[in-house]
Amino acid sequence: MATKKELRIGLIGTGFMGRTHSNGYNRVPNFFPELEYTPVLKAVCSRNAEKVQAFADQWGYESIETDWKALIARNDIDAVDICTPNDTHAEIAIAAAAAGKMILCEKPLSRNLAEGEQMVEAVDKAGVANTVWYNYRRLPAVSLAKQIVASGKLGRIFHYRANFLQDWTINADVPQGGTGTWRMDLEAAGSGVTGDLLAHCIDTAMWINGGITDVSAVTETFVKERMHALTGKVQPVGIDDACIFHCHFENGSLGLFESTRYARGHKALYTLEINGEHASIRWDLHDLNRLEYFDHSDESIVRGWRSIHVTDGDQPYMDKWWVPGLGIGYEHGFVHQVADFLKSLETGEPCSPTFKDALETQKVCEAVINSAKSRSWQDTGVEWTEK
Amino acid sequence: MATKKELRIGLIGTGFMGRTHSNGYNRVPNFFPELEYTPVLKAVCSRNAEKVQAFADQWGYESIETDWKALIARNDIDAVDICTPNDTHAEIAIAAAAAGKMILCEKPLSRNLAEGEQMVEAVDKAGVANTVWYNYRRLPAVSLAKQIVASGKLGRIFHYRANFLQDWTINADVPQGGTGTWRMDLEAAGSGVTGDLLAHCIDTAMWINGGITDVSAVTETFVKERMHALTGKVQPVGIDDACIFHCHFENGSLGLFESTRYARGHKALYTLEINGEHASIRWDLHDLNRLEYFDHSDESIVRGWRSIHVTDGDQPYMDKWWVPGLGIGYEHGFVHQVADFLKSLETGEPCSPTFKDALETQKVCEAVINSAKSRSWQDTGVEWTEK
């Protein structure tokens, strides 16, 4: 067996994202055996020693830490994976960069633009490899959508629309803040659905369709007060429960985005649709192995939306998995991101989206929040350079 | 206004099919103005004078009869339309042919093969135009399926499958016999789902895919006894509640057919699918404006089932209706059949399916019933000549 180069991982945070990332590291050796690098799960960090040890046992981490600064200080760690709530991203990332660690940071990059700019500055100065876990890009159907648009099949793009609809916070008894519900707390999360859900939609959109130049948004907080899980007090809710915005892209197309946690019946309905001069594409996370495609050049009497089951070996990433017709799941996007990050170490190319790319998404989020507050159009200042 | 030639209609039967046919006659002048012939609703016949008068008023018939023999005897009637229960088709049709009337007979042609043969003999001898209302052929999506297969796009056919699933007789309180439920009575109907529902599937199948040569069937009667609506007595149920058969077509393909009135959740789920060497087709009556089509010659990464919304002017019959995207309904198949019958009077070509064509469907039905009874394969004797 050829000896692999090791990428020694230190994971900070053991929540939902800690699990998805850990699974990614564990699966890559089985499904991407050709890579030069292999992840080694060196350490995992969380404040509660007992819980973090159980997590380490479950996922195969060699050791634990209860202080993230201690983890960053270790010499046997090459890369720090940040899976903690948003309000800690900047501090940890800046410290990790200063310590010369590569960084894999959970999205959104930061709570706000100012934090994000500091983070980009930190990794640029340190010259460390970095990436942000916008995992949906690497679902095969979404990657195929990117490939199709890049190939020119759609021609001039007229419309890009996406939404991300959930329904888990309709119950007014859901608290804000605390371990499982920090996403409801403005201080911890930075924003509500905008940073949590729309950030995904924006990242995918700019990756496929280029920069967003200006936005006009509305937000709403349907339940005005919730108990805070840490204080036990009923407090005003600061986050946006729902956010809608329309926008222009640099290429002249119109964009339309919506997210809410109050769409009864939708668990995680991330959908996107792109309408071009010659063809259109749409996708739905609830049926993530399918891509729908309409090609106007088909013979007219048999023209229709094609339901593509993206499970063939010539479709993105699918040569790694099973046989045609046998679908994969949500978690595989993370496996693919680990594989692509390892591959980037071989090639020396950045693993997109980098902090810089993710900062552009922050610019849009910031403009969206500002637009909603000011009831006015806002320029984003986005300079999208990723291809 | 150019004077139209008249086709003077005498309708016998005022039930569900009396309504669909009457609607067909009424709509053709509005949507097919180019036809030389126009239907004139001369008379309608049913036993109850009051009810038939109400029907005549509603649908625009000029006069009524309460004895079908009187209707047939009238000189001002060119064509007799038979919408009565199956047990009367043969007698009426044979008499109408003898009187020199054209005949439009509701499906199935007859209760059994022997009756059907007499009917074919009668129209042949009389030399009168004739047709059977297998209405689903003339839904645009089904006509398009025929056109696609005939064009050779599918190549060699491997599989043809169809089913017709309903759930309206699960309740054991549904009676057999009588006005609304004669289809549950063996004497009146000749068979259960085989003649009522599978006959449609078989007609479409042979029209598209050629003759069925032999069959192996199973039938079931789930509710063994029901009250008879005419006698009030609980009697054994003679009809087939469900029927499944597989078969061979002349072209070497395998066929699979199923019908039941015990498929909870399906109101009138007539579906068909055809798998060929190069392409496949499927259709579903519950979404009757759509045809699904898969073409293996599409570029592999964007290959998938196409959902064709059959509402464009270059698709069968659709130049007569609205604009793309705006669907039509069940009733339009009957309108199209009226139009095609009128057109056949212009051209002198038969209006398929003729009695002869429908007799071939009777042969399959007869073989199916015999196969189920004998638990053995049965040859059908079909000689399919319609193209």
Added chain:
Amino acid sequence: MATKKELRIGLIGTGFMGRTHSNGYNRVPNFFPELEYTPVLKAVCSRNAEKVQAFADQWGYESIETDWKALIARNDIDAVDICTPNDTHAEIAIAAAAAGKMILCEKPLSRNLAEGEQMVEAVDKAGVANTVWYNYRRLPAVSLAKQIVASGKLGRIFHYRANFLQDWTINADVPQGGTGTWRMDLEAAGSGVTGDLLAHCIDTAMWINGGITDVSAVTETFVKERMHALTGKVQPVGIDDACIFHCHFENGSLGLFESTRYARGHKALYTLEINGEHASIRWDLHDLNRLEYFDHSDESIVRGWRSIHVTDGDQPYMDKWWVPGLGIGYEHGFVHQVADFLKSLETGEPCSPTFKDALETQKVCEAVINSAKSRSWQDTGVEWTEK
């Protein structure tokens, strides 16, 4: 046969809408025999005598006119049906009201708010029955959606969204102006997709979810110049090719609307979705017989969106048509509107949407256009009173 009261119709305009309305008048006697009133097709009017005569022959009008003022002046006409381009609605309607005629006006009510206000004033002053053909309301699935929301099943409403996507003007060779393409001409149409398509969405939305209070919109004209069909000259395009807006409803819910004629692959994709506290609803014109419904009170392990095939006798209007499972089409919405208008003559109740109701939709359209021009939120001034 009981003698019916006559509603003597004079139709102005013989285009697409002239056909749909004429079909409505022709079908009602067959399917709504219980009504006291019956439409009588007294006259049809269009400028070209030969063409209007052909139309009269096809649809059964007793006479023709080539000057709409002559039609309005006739004593044998009770109701004027306006199917002409938008720029003529106001003048004809005001004259018809002054002549004491009932008015059935094709939507949108007018090109702009000012015209609409004059029209409402005219019918109010004249005291004549009036209605506007927002036909989609009366498709059974849409009527069922209204019924479900009105019943309270959804609880508090959080979101209403609708779109109307087409693709027929992507080709830059489509002209503006003229007989078939007046909808592309600002002078004739008043606006582009806003008045043509979004007006439908807004009418349905306010009918179901109440008044829209303020809007923020963006519009786009993708093809900047087109030949004018009447002048032959290439001229700037004045209409909106696409329009997106978000808004608030009086009940506190957020609205999101989009329309375009540049969504490749969509012929007439009118969809709507409503998310409430307890349940959600969605509908799609391309599958117009279906309504999707999600009820959170269903047992959790078997909870999911229900696909309701709205073809049963206990669902709106469906007792008039066929049997469960057998769908109807686009045209039936117009038949239902004729029936409801005739019924309103019996009861003396207005037939919604009246001119007054449709004016509220004009207010939203006007605010949308103004918002897009000024890049700012606009109050609509809507006072929605219809229930």
Added chain:
Amino acid sequence: MATKKELRIGLIGTGFMGRTHSNGYNRVPNFFPELEYTPVLKAVCSRNAEKVQAFADQWGYESIETDWKALIARNDIDAVDICTPNDTHAEIAIAAAAAGKMILCEKPLSRNLAEGEQMVEAVDKAGVANTVWYNYRRLPAVSLAKQIVASGKLGRIFHYRANFLQDWTINADVPQGGTGTWRMDLEAAGSGVTGDLLAHCIDTAMWINGGITDVSAVTETFVKERMHALTGKVQPVGIDDACIFHCHFENGSLGLFESTRYARGHKALYTLEINGEHASIRWDLHDLNRLEYFDHSDESIVRGWRSIHVTDGDQPYMDKWWVPGLGIGYEHGFVHQVADFLKSLETGEPCSPTFKDALETQKVCEAVINSAKSRSWQDTGVEWTEK
């Protein structure tokens, strides 16, 4: 960390199924940390030393063997996992049982009934734990279907239908025999689609709906000759390319099964549908996270098929994975089977389907093949006891 009991695995075969099983062993510790037992990948066996070493490296097996008898002889192996072609199942399993090893055997159990009977006898005599990898049972949606039927929600069952449609052998250049295509070779596989695909459908069917008593089948071999990959000679094809059968279940319901590798457009379309007196269920492998459910007791105006996205924590196995709305894939069925096998070692209960259960499926397959050959109904002799 609590010390786990080890289940030391010896895997024989490194093809497609070798990969799915190995993935199962690797993932269980991450997702089922509560289990007492943990799999240890002790050895993997295949004839080519170089290839098997690469496989061992990729999947984490500690050692390799090139002779399965050597593997069985090892003392450090508790359980043998058989992933080799069907013609080796019996010999290996019988030897493994004699060596006192637990056995996890890939489906179908055997090429034919006689072999299967010997295998059952062998494990019974040895008293070793055993299971057969009918993986589709343990997809959450399929497990939920079982749970729903078992709960009595459907009432009396009328119909069970399933099909498994593929299209990968339409090309006549696909060879028979050899490493990747032994499924095309009668000697190696025992049968074609019957043992490969229908066996899955039959296993699920009897698990959910009880024993199949008698069958009537037809098979077809569309491409009569293919090159044999091992000999290079064109030889007659012995397997069934397609197989259709109808049948009776012990509970009186009718069954309908179809499989083919000639259904253009279907990669791995395993669907099933069950119609009961009160409710119905259907499922489709191409959208494996969804279950459709129709409940007739729903209020009639809002009654329809429910599309259940089976991704909530109260649905089978889903508490182990992500959050609602985030789907899993094909491979997870194998992970669940490993988990259930480990659990069975804790409880001492058999892990269904055992060899005995799988033998019942072999009885049906044998009767199907015999029925097709003899063109007659065949009794199966099934005695289904698993609940």
